Amino acid sequence: MKSYFLSDQNLSAFVEGLMSKYPVIAPVAKRSRFVFDKLVDVSELRLDYDTTILPPKKVFFPAKQDLIHFNKDGFTSAIDPQEQVLLGAHPHDIKGIAMSDIFYSDREYDNNYMANRKATIIIGSSVQNHYKHAFFGTMNADRGLTGHDAFMTKIEGGYAVDAVTEKGESLVALGAFEDATEAQVAAATEVNRKAEEDCPEKLNGTAAEIREKVRNSFDSPVWDEFAEKCFSCGSCNIVCCTCYCFDVQDEWNVDGASGSRFRLWDACLTTEFSEVTSPGGSENFREDRGERYRHRFMRKAAYLNEQLGGPACTGCGRCSGACTADIANPATVINKILEQ
Amino acid sequence: MAKVKCAWFDFASCEGCQIELTNYGEPFVELLEHVEPVEFREAMSEKTTEPIDVAFIEGSFTREADRRRLEEIRERAGVVVAYGACAASGGVNALKNHTDDYAEEVYGEDAKRPHLDSQKALPISAAIKVDYEIPGCPMDKAEFIRVVEQLVHGTSKVYIPSYPVCVECKRRETVCRYDDGDHCLGPISLAGCGAPCPADGIPCEACRGMVANPNEAAMELVLKENGNLPERWAKDKSRMFTANHRGDA
Numbered sequence: 001m002k003s004y005f006l007s008d009q010n011l012s013a014f015v016e017g018l019m020s021k022y023p024v025i026a027p028v029a030k031r032s033r034f035v036f037d038k039l040v041d042v043s044e045l046r047l048d049y050d051t052t053i054l055p056p057k058k059v060f061f062p063a064k065q066d067l068i069h070f071n072k073d074g075f076t077s078a079i080d081p082q083e084q085v086l087l088g089a090h091p092h093d094i095k096g097i098a099m100s101d102i103f104y105s106d107r108e109y110d111n112n113y114m115a116n117r118k119a120t121i122i123i124g125s126s127v128q129n130h131y132k133h134a135f136f137g138t139m140n141a142d143r144g145l146t147g148h149d150a151f152m153t154k155i156e157g158g159y160a161v162d163a164v165t166e167k168g169e170s171l172v173a174l175g176a177f178e179d180a181t182e183a184q185v186a187a188a189t190e191v192n193r194k195a196e197e198d199c200p201e202k203l204n205g206t207a208a209e210i211r212e213k214v215r216n217s218f219d220s221p222v223w224d225e226f227a228e229k230c231f232s233c234g235s236c237n238i239v240c241c242t243c244y245c246f247d248v249q250d251e252w253n254v255d256g257a258s259g260s261r262f263r264l265w266d267a268c269l270t271t272e273f274s275e276v277t278s279p280g281g282s283e284n285f286r287e288d289r290g291e292r293y294r295h296r297f298m299r300k301a302a303y304l305n306e307q308l309g310g311p312a313c314t315g316c317g318r319c320s321g322a323c324t325a326d327i328a329n330p331a332t333v334i335n336k337i338l339e340q
Numbered sequence: 341m342a343k344v345k346c347a348w349f350d351f352a353s354c355e356g357c358q359i360e361l362t363n364y365g366e367p368f369v370e371l372l373e374h375v376e377p378v379e380f381r382e383a384m385s386e387k388t389t390e391p392i393d394v395a396f397i398e399g400s401f402t403r404e405a406d407r408r409r410l411e412e413i414r415e416r417a418g419v420v421v422a423y424g425a426c427a428a429s430g431g432v433n434a435l436k437n438h439t440d441d442y443a444e445e446v447y448g449e450d451a452k453r454p455h456l457d458s459q460k461a462l463p464i465s466a467a468i469k470v471d472y473e474i475p476g477c478p479m480d481k482a483e484f485i486r487v488v489e490q491l492v493h494g495t496s497k498v499y500i501p502s503y504p505v506c507v508e509c510k511r512r513e514t515v516c517r518y519d520d521g522d523h524c525l526g527p528i529s530l531a532g533c534g535a536p537c538p539a540d541g542i543p544c545e546a547c548r549g550m551v552a553n554p555n556e557a558a559m560e561l562v563l564k565e566n567g568n569l570p571e572r573w574a575k576d577k578s579r580m581f582t583a584n585h586r587g588d589a
Contacts, residue, residue, distance in 0.1 A: 031515040053513045063511035229558040231527035232551075234503055238510035249499070254370045254485065256493035265511060270503035271552065289555070322510065324518050324527055324562050325555075 003180035003188075004172060007158040014175030015042045018085050021174065022121070025059050026087040027052055036086070047088050047154070051131035051316060055241030056089050057100050060116035063238070063265045067112055067248070071258035078260070079112055081119035088125045091145055091192065092136035092314040096241030097122070098147040099312055103244040106307075112263075121167050124151040125159075126188075127195040133317030135331045137196030138203040140310045153188035160188035201317065201331040205338045207310040214301040217337045218294070226333060227293035229325040234267025236296065236319035236328040242304070242312040245273070268295055293327075301334060344393045344492050347379035349413055351399030351406055352433050352461060357424035358382040358398060360478040367485050374492045391416045394491060397470075400426040400433045402461040414468040419491060422464040423484060425477035425581055429549045432477065433461035434583035462584065472498055477547035477581060480533050501532045504551050505544045508535035517543050523567025525578060528554035546578060550585040 006014060018024050024039045027049040034049040036056050054063070066078035089097070097117075104113040124145070127134075145151070150168035152159040160180050163169040180188075205213070217223075237243045247266040252259035266273055274286040286292045304312035313330055320329035327333075348358055361368055362383050378388045395417035401410065414420055425431030436442035437460045443451035450456065464470050472491070474484055487498050501507075505526040509516065517524035517538050524538060529546035537544055556578070563574035578586055 030513070032519055033515045035513050053515065054510070058513075063513075229555070229561070231504065231506070231555050231558060232553075233506035233527045235506045235510050238507060251486070252489055252493070254367065254374065254489050256374075256489060267503065267507055270507065272502045275502075289553075321519075322516065324506075324516070324566055325558050 002163050002169065003185050004161045004163065004177040005158055005180045005184050006152070006161050006175055006177050009158075010176040011159065012042045014177075015039070015045060015087070017174030018087065018171065022083055022085045024085045024087050025056075036088075039087075045088070047125050047152075048128045049088070050127075050129045051090075051134070051318060051321075053318075053322075054239060055096055055316065055318065056086055056093050057097065057241055059084070059086050060120055061100075061104075061113045065112060065246075065263050067261045067263055069258075069260045075261075079115050081115040083119050083121070085121045085123060087123045089122055089148065090127050090136075090316075091124060091151075091195075092134075092140075092316050093241060094122065094124050094145050094148045095140055095143055096314045096316065098145075099242050099308060099314075100244060101147060102308065103242075121171070122148040122150075123168070123171070124148045126151075126153040126191055128154050130195075130198060130200055131317045131321065132200055133320035133329065134199050134315060135201035135203050135317060136315035137199035139313055139315030139330075140207075141196055141315075143310055153191050155184060155187040155191055160184045162188075199315070201315075201320075201329070203315065203331045204335050207305060209338065210301050210311055210334055211305040213337050213340070214297060214305075214334065217340065218298070220337070220340065222333075222336060222340070223294035223297075224288075224290040226327045227288075227290040229327050230269070230289045230293050231325060232269050232271060232289050232292060233324075234270045234273075235322040235324070237267035237269055238265055239318040239322045241314055241316055241318070242300070243267070268292060268299070297330070297333060297337075300330065343374060343376040345378050345390075346375045346394045346396065347388060347392045347413075347417075348377070348381065348396045348398065349379070350381060351397065351410075351427070351464070352402045352458070353399030353424065353426040353431075355382055355398065357478045360481055361484065364481045364485070367481070371485060371488060375488065389416075392418070394419045394421060394488075396421050396423055397427050397464050398424050399464075400430045400461040401464055401467045402430075402433055402458045404459060405457075407467050410464065410467045419471045420464075420468065421472045421474065421487070421491075422470045423474040424479045425475055425547050425549070426461075427464045428473040428475040429582065430461040430463050430584040431547075432581055434589075435461075435579055437461060437583050437589065438579070474500075475530060475548035476533055482534075483532060501530070502552060503531050505529045505531045505533070505535050505538070505546075507531055508533070509538050512539060514539045517541075518562075518566045521568075523563050523569055523577075525559070527562070528556065528559050528578070529582075545580050547581045550578070550582050554585070556587055 027034045027046045028037045028044040034052045068075045104110040149165045151162045245266040246263040248263045275284045300312045508531045524543040525546040526544040530548040560574045563569045
């Protein structure tokens with residue numbers, strides 16, 4: 001890994017260089033929030049964003065993704081990876097992507113996800129402003145950053161840029177980079193440490209404690225207490241960077257002979273997620289909102305914790321912000337369980 | 341394959357759903373290769389008393405006097421589709437259901453005239469058996485075409501989402517109305533429309549009806565605390581389109 005310095009004045013020219021070679025997806029403003037979107041003009045770039053409504057996973061796996069197109073003669077795959085750059089992913093979002101990569105390749109290799117993922121160059125960036133619900137400093141904080149190609153940390157006068165992979169190294173030619181000084185490298189380390197320390201929300205407990213305590217709380221009344229205000233609206237699922245469930249549907253054209261098969265991001269908080277066809281109708285294996293509410297925490301904090309060696313959560317805080325009833329905050333809920 | 345004979349009928353409504361369909365252009369024209377409209381008041385003069393394959397019924401059932409006409413349509417139709425909010429849930433007409441002085445309020449001294457006599461506004465299913473319902477005010481054109489395509493090509497099960505509008509807002513990355521200091525009925529409103537209103541900065545009014553088991557108590561609380569609505573508005577907010585779905589209906 002090599003470290004460089006890019007001055008504030010040279011940032012725009014570098015990003016324009018990227019844009020001349022690839023579609024560049026980066027944080028831009030949307031009303032009072034931010035979203036990852038394709039940069040049309042470099043002036044839209046907002047590396048000072050706090051968080052985005054949806055996590056960067058959407059760049060490889062959009063909320064609605066075509067799988068195949070069919071007609072009466074057969075079908076064709078919709079997989080068509082295009083080389084692209086994801087610019088500005090925060091460290092915890094890079095961890096979220098690394099977790100998604102495991103979910104989509106470990107047990108079943110999902111090429112509809114992986115083909116796009118492999119075609120994406122990821123340039124991370126440091127957190128300059130905290131989302132008010134963020135707790136990434138105490139959630140999977142010791143988990144290493146993997147899967148990205150380069151990382152930019154905002155320091156005095158510009159950015160300390162780590163080229164992590166060969167792909168990342170190749171991008172250096174697109175901008176006026178200098179070798180970073182030791183002081184600049186040290187400053188970057190301090191900036192990222194401080195970003196973790198300054199998180200507005202804090203989670204208690206180690207990965208193992210959380211796994212144990214949450215699993216043992218299955219029959220606790222705490223789930224129904226929190227779920228009393230739950231809408232089962234699935235917002236916490238849809239904005240989550242580690243949720244990976246999807247629903248597959250067919251869409252037929254009016255001719256009744258052709259159409260497409262697509263998948264949509266699904267949400268286990270909604271009633272239809274756990275509804276299955278049974279003789280004479282349908283049955284729901286998580287009928288109460290409290291059961292569905294509990295299930296999300298069991299998945300994130302206990303079951304997937306075993307697979308990943310830490311909760312399937314990055315502390316981004318998106319679910320807390322998306323929950324109008326204000327009951328989704330994992331820091332609040334897990335801390336309460338840990339106290340029991 | 342013979343074309344499917346379809347007829348459109350209207351009851352207490354603005355007939356806006358018929359207009360919505362005629363405004364759709366190409367997909368509707370394409371659909372005409374498979375269906376033959378035999379009665380459609382907003383677009384043709386012909387009427388029919390013959391048997392029909394599919395009857396599309398718009399509007400709510402709000403006069404006992406309409407029951408016979410509905411039964412007569414049911415008797416000669418293979419499939420009955422209630423489309424639009426009025427037909428599917430009673431819609432905006434049901435706003436009057438919790439009052440008993442609506443006729444005086446609207447018509448003043450003419451209130452007692454016999455042609456203005458009406459009872460509670462109810463969905464078409466309150467009078468006759470309905471095979472499919474397409475909610476929404478107006479009904480969603482794309483969903484209508486999708487349902488009709490499935491009927492024409494012989495699918496018996498038609499899928500309409502049962503989750504709330506929040507799912508669709510999040511999928512399209514719309515800034516939440518509550519994040520913009522506004523209010524919204526999205527958390528208890530039935531999705532399937534694609535959530536166009538919040539994307540345009542307009543709160544969801546639940547025109548497609550409520551989800552099953554809506555958390556009405558939490559909604560009232562959120563409308564007050566996050567949406568800053570006064571107590572009475574928070575309580576009455578969902579009467580607009582979902583009076584018949586409310587716990588107190």
